[in-house]
Amino acid sequence: MNPRALMLAPLLGLGLSACSPGAPAGAAPIERPAQLGMCASCHGVDGIAFAPGNPHLAGQDEAYLRLSLQKYKSGERRHPPMQAVVGALQDADLDALARWYASQPRQGQRAAAAEAADADSGGAN
Ligand code: HEC
Numbered sequence: 538m539n540p541r542a543l544m545l546a547p548l549l550g551l552g553l554s555a556c557s558p559g560a561p562a563g564a565a566p567i568e569r570p571a572q573l574g575m576c577a578s579c580h581g582v583d584g585i586a587f588a589p590g591n592p593h594l595a596g597q598d599e600a601y602l603r604l605s606l607q608k609y610k611s612g613e614r615r616h617p618p619m620q621a622v623v624g625a626l627q628d629a630d631l632d633a634l635a636r637w638y639a640s641q642p643r644q645g646q647r648a649a650a651a652e653a654a655d656a657d658s659g660g661a662n
Pocket residue numbers: 572575576577578579580590591592594602603605606615616618619622623634635
């Protein structure tokens with residue numbers, strides 16, 4: 538057993554679900570929230586949901602996301618799975634998660650960025 542691999546293992550875990558594809562490398566300047574693993578199975582690490590019925594959160598207005606989370610927590614907005622998941626979280630966690638998802642590129646922006654990268658690599662000079 539390689540001892541260095543054992544030391545790295547906790548750093549790589551980050552509490553994310555095994556099936557998530559991971560955040561876009563270096564794309565987000567915002568620090569990854571500690572509680573992101575609680576959301577990623579439904580909303581994705583990057584805010585692009587992969588199951589029908591789960592809303593995309595990437596690039597959504599930060600204040601709207603924070604307010605929505607606070608409303609689930611207070612019971613003003615009712616959706617039992619969301620209420621259950623935010624019930625255990627502190628306001629600081631909700632802020633961090635709202636900031637994270639708001640900072641992620643939307644689906645359309647992703648496609649545009651990929652096209653721009655293609656154009657750059659194939660362009661003159
Ligand atoms: C079990 C799946 C599931 C998990 C886990 C989950 N969500 Fe959700 N989330 C949903 C669904 C479904 C909705 C839509 C609910 C509704 O109709 O109000 C939603 C709605 C939301 C909304 C409101 C979106 C909007 O456009 O109004 C926010 C914000 C949100 N979730 C954030 C989170 C965060 C942050 C976490 C982790 C702490 C999380 N969710 C965990 C399924 C989930």
